[in-house]
Amino acid sequence: MALATGMRVPARALLRAWARLPGAALGRTEPAACGGGGVRRFGNQRVLVEPDPAAGIAVMKFKNPPVNSLSLEFLTEFVISLEKLENDKTFRGVILTSDSPGVFSAGLDLREMCGRNPAHYAEYWKAVQEMWLRLYMSNLVLIAAINGASPAGGCLMSLTCDYRVLADNPRYAIGLNETLLGIVAPFWFKDTLVNTIGHRAAERALQLGLLFPPAEALQVGIVDKVVPEDQVQSTVLSVMAKWMAIPDHARQLTKNMMRKPTVDRLVKQRDDDIKNFVSFVSRDSIQKSLQIYLEKLKQKKG
């Protein structure tokens, strides 16, 4: 048992600050501005950050068209933006969402895994690991406003949050569907899913590559709440208010206690995990499969 200094931050004061948060925070249209703690939107090309310092929260919007795939550049920018918010005491909560409703994130960018050299594959995989490590151990309250499909890596980002709200649209399926593409989810993707929905449900979902539509997603527990699409924003804000009412330090230590053993498993074998990925993705058979798959995607678009 540990009495945290956070105890001295009265919850009432937080709620007062909260009351100043405009309801339209998620959809604000101020001009973008670079910088850490400004009142206005900052960020860069692929991750829009809309800070609300008065409320102590920020919205991070994925903007990597067409499907918010997790390219190396996206991941790099995302981690930098997250780190900024993490280090700025102004912010206590962050909402993850997509700038283009319809797709939360399509997951890993296969183009980073095809036709490059081993050094690139290693750099890419390290960036994917880094994104997960930062999110899963974040001291911030993280809430996912899932306003689009979130397969594979997109699902993983949701799973690292403290709470997940999914828009009730039958096309917004969520899950780790790697096997459908002949791919195996890394063990830390698996661990994150097991922590969320339990061993049996994870075993079935991972083997079958299940993508859960909203009602099933709620039932299996891969999301915490399903609401009509136009209520995602208000729901997320009201959920955030509840989480922000908890003294930070106590909440952070508790979160750390729950998640550290899972994170340590990757930290301990991070280099091996990179080596495995590089050696695997460098195989001729895999490169061929990826090329064929990417060709098909191009034809679809054409």
Next chain:
Amino acid sequence: MALATGMRVPARALLRAWARLPGAALGRTEPAACGGGGVRRFGNQRVLVEPDPAAGIAVMKFKNPPVNSLSLEFLTEFVISLEKLENDKTFRGVILTSDSPGVFSAGLDLREMCGRNPAHYAEYWKAVQEMWLRLYMSNLVLIAAINGASPAGGCLMSLTCDYRVLADNPRYAIGLNETLLGIVAPFWFKDTLVNTIGHRAAERALQLGLLFPPAEALQVGIVDKVVPEDQVQSTVLSVMAKWMAIPDHARQLTKNMMRKPTVDRLVKQRDDDIKNFVSFVSRDSIQKSLQIYLEKLKQKKG
């Protein structure tokens, strides 16, 4: 696979003994008497033990007004009483309940953690550990008749039981609400909760310090049954009958197999856990926080 000698105790005989148990066992008013195996109530000031040797069960009633907080004296008496029952072959099942309906137990006694010396803090924390170790590994069938609120340490006591029946009263909330006070639940509180409601539900409940009212408590699985307040007693007796029908030795070995890994985690680092507690609670900032909190409690009463 292990054939237990308990096999030779025919369940039918147990049920016959059971039939002799008066329905009013939980509310008997015989004069208290000290001693291990007497038919009459024994115990002390803070823990009333109502034995029913014919039935093989005893009721342990918390009586530490006003809120059954887990003071050092209460914990010492509780562990002694439990050990007596554990060592007396007459008793195979024990019911934990409160002598003052309305509060099951308010949990740890903050007065034991404030304004004392390090030796006292160490002694107190060891007693809290001891209570958990004895309860969680008890060879007895333990059933919680939760007839009042059971936050924090009160919830922990319930969680160590084999079955939890909660009275259907909206004021009887149950949960590990440590973060609400800026406190972090120890890892073995956390482990006990994860074992009961799973990783995800525990992560959310612990971070938010959730106190579940009866319907939610049942849904999340932190209790096994919710019944009207006047049916708690009869329900607990009928549940106990089912558990007592199982050969003791086989049941005990099974319980041990399920719980030992969790218990071993504390046993391995018990001294470190005490040191951590003492060092933490001795901090000036924590002492101040506790003083302020206790002052407020006094004013409320005044």
Next chain:
Amino acid sequence: MALATGMRVPARALLRAWARLPGAALGRTEPAACGGGGVRRFGNQRVLVEPDPAAGIAVMKFKNPPVNSLSLEFLTEFVISLEKLENDKTFRGVILTSDSPGVFSAGLDLREMCGRNPAHYAEYWKAVQEMWLRLYMSNLVLIAAINGASPAGGCLMSLTCDYRVLADNPRYAIGLNETLLGIVAPFWFKDTLVNTIGHRAAERALQLGLLFPPAEALQVGIVDKVVPEDQVQSTVLSVMAKWMAIPDHARQLTKNMMRKPTVDRLVKQRDDDIKNFVSFVSRDSIQKSLQIYLEKLKQKKG
């Protein structure tokens, strides 16, 4: 993440093969024939194997009257048949079911544990371990068509499958009921159950030796689907089709990732587990208990 070569097996081709599977596959009556990959039924006295090479699946029917108990001979034949299917690339999925509806399997054969010498007990226990190890780590899609009661070892066989369909008959209860007989389930039985229904439900089910009738079995998650008895076959075939649509290699690696830590726990201490069993079952008290129990069973039949 691992791209599997299975990616190159188009799911559509599998479904075409599937379409050739006769609906009556589970009840075919061709004459038995020994041999690995023939179109006709092969097998032996106690385990009937009905292969459907065109569909890539086989049905293994337990035929060890009167209750499909897991005798040493049954286990040996079962493991050999399973290994044959495992090594024959023709087969990707296997359905486990009983040739005599009413009993799926009554579990371990107590006659193997009574009145024999230590060498026999050791051989028997090794065969039980082998059955579990092979089933739980099988590369095949395994689906249980549970058309009868499946207590103890029968339940364990179901639990090793990837999916469980139970016939909706109140007499077809399923569970690890060892404690009812004064017996303790081995730790790897326990691990398999915990993986399936979670820690708390397993703790309660194992201590009480619960046998779940269909509706409760579904609710606790010990089976995945309950259907009317005459729909078990069609349901299992349609479930199998879904699992066969997943690229094999990716699915197998995923299954392995989920189950290997559990399997490794037994593999690491397999000899100790055998020694424990032999020493335990050799005790006079246990031998007496078993003799009395077997006598009673004989009288029942007489």
